[in-house]
Amino acid sequence: MLKIAIVGTGNISHNHIQAYLQFAPRCQIVALVDIYPEKTHEKKARYGLTDTRVYASHQQMLATEPDIDIVDVCTPPYVHAEIGIAALHAGCHVLCEKPMAASLEECDAMIAAQRASGKTLSIIAQNRFTDAFWRLKAALDSGLAGKVCHAQVDSFWWRGHCYYDLWWRGTWEKEGGGCTLNHAVHHIDAIQWLLGFPSEVVAMMSNVAHDNAEVEDLSAAIFRYSDGALTQLTASVVHHGEEQKIIIQGDKARISAPWQAFASVSADNGFPQTAHDIQREAELNAVFQQTPPLEWTLHTGQIHDLLQSIEQVRAPRVDGEQGKRALELITAIYKSAITRAVVALPIPPDDPFYRTGGMNALAPRFYAKSASVANFNEVGAIPLGKNLDRGI
Structure with a gap:
């Protein structure tokens, strides 16, 4: 049985704890860690973790618990690398919440620690473990939509003004960024999983509704790929209704999550005919419907994959490189957005934006952070978006 330590017991830890409890015969949560002890004790009581020990720091936990198999990092982003690297050096596998780290430099340090330890490093990207995206990828990989020309990604979320009152949120130093980093990361990971890595990026960002945060609450970006295709991505925490979608336009058909297949047919003058390519649409719908549903979805799906990867001695689906x-x-x-220039990828190690602290030094402060609340009242597991766990 694999022994689990969860470091950071804020709202997102609910999703992790609930997932591990689904696999009780395979794993056991033996340690909870948080700088606020009342949070660890609340989780312990809520989930009946009677034999679980609590700690105030990951250093104390690692020194006291030599038999931990997996350290699950659910802390604010600015300490992901520190905790993950310490756990890997201690001989533990690591599952780390998104975003992977506060900088690309820290990402590479985590990957280096993983390679040196020989242990598993997996980064949360729960959208890959939804039927909607799993089936969309199957439809895309079928080739029936043709060459990809354009993708539209709407990462629309809504957060009230007080959301950024939490002590670590809304600052470049502690949170690392705004909605682009901490909300759209789910869709950014999904689109690069679906379409691959672009060659260029251009973007703008703003803060239009949260004057208690340094960071952006709205951004728009365009990715250009080596074959000329474009992705248009909007990240937001100002969209009421939180309608989220990915639409992929191939030269033969349109496919999307939530699912829809549409294939236009050209008239002699180039305009679309009223009748469309019903056969192609039927074939795409068949691929989508016939792709077996996932046994486990979202965080539970990814934690199932992590457990399997350890048990079967294979790489997880979302490793450090993917993160x-x-x-x-x-x-x-x-x-x-900051330099008002087109950015070529990949970003090299001598770029100031690659290095730890570079973003914090160069980013604009849209507003001064005006509140610093130590803890919010618990609201349970964080909602992860609409229709992402369903193929509709």
């Missing part, structure tokens, strides 16, 4: 790719795209968005 870094998502952060590299986000870093490119920020660099482009």
Whole structure:
């Protein structure tokens, strides 16, 4: 049985704890760690973790618990690398919440620690473990939509003004960025998983509704790929209704999550005919419907994959390299928005935006952070978006 330590017991830890409890015969949560002890005790009581020990620091936990198999990092982003690297050096596998780290430099340090330890490093990207995206990828990989020409990614979320009152949120130093980093990371990871890594990025960002935060609450970016295709991505925490979607336009058909297949047919003058390519649409719908549903989805799906990867001695579906790719795209968005220039990928180690502290030094402060609340009242597991766990 694999022994689990969860470091950071804020709201996102609910999703992790609930997932591990689904696999009780395979793993056991033996340690909870948080700088606020009342949070660890609340989780312990809420989930009946009677034999679980609590600690105030990951250093104390690692020194006291030599038999930990997996350290699950659910802390604010600015300490992900420190905790992950310490756990890997201690001989533990690591699952780390998004974003992977506060900089590309820290990502590479985590990857180096993983390679030196020989242990597993996996970065949370729960959208890959949804039927909607799993089936969309199957439809895309079928080739029936043709060559990809354009993708539209709407990472639309809504957060109230007080969201940024939490002590670590809304600052470049502690949170590392705004909605682009901490919300759109899910969709940015998904689109690079679907379409691959672009060659160039151009972007703009703003703060239009949260004057208690240094960071952006709205950004728009365009990715250009080596074959000329474009992705248009909007990241937001100002969209009421939180309608999220990915639409991929191939030269033969349109496919999307939530699912829709549409294939236009050209008239002699180039305009679309009223009748469309019903056969191609039927074939795409068949691929989508016939792709078996995932046994486990979202965080539970990814934790199932992590447990399997350890048990079967194989790489997880989302490893450190994959986690870094998502952060590299986000870093490119920020660099482009800040420098007002087109950014070429990959970002080299001598770039100031690659280095730890570079973003914090160069980023604009839209507003001064005006509140610093130590803890919010618990609201349970964080909602992860609409229709992402369903193929509709």
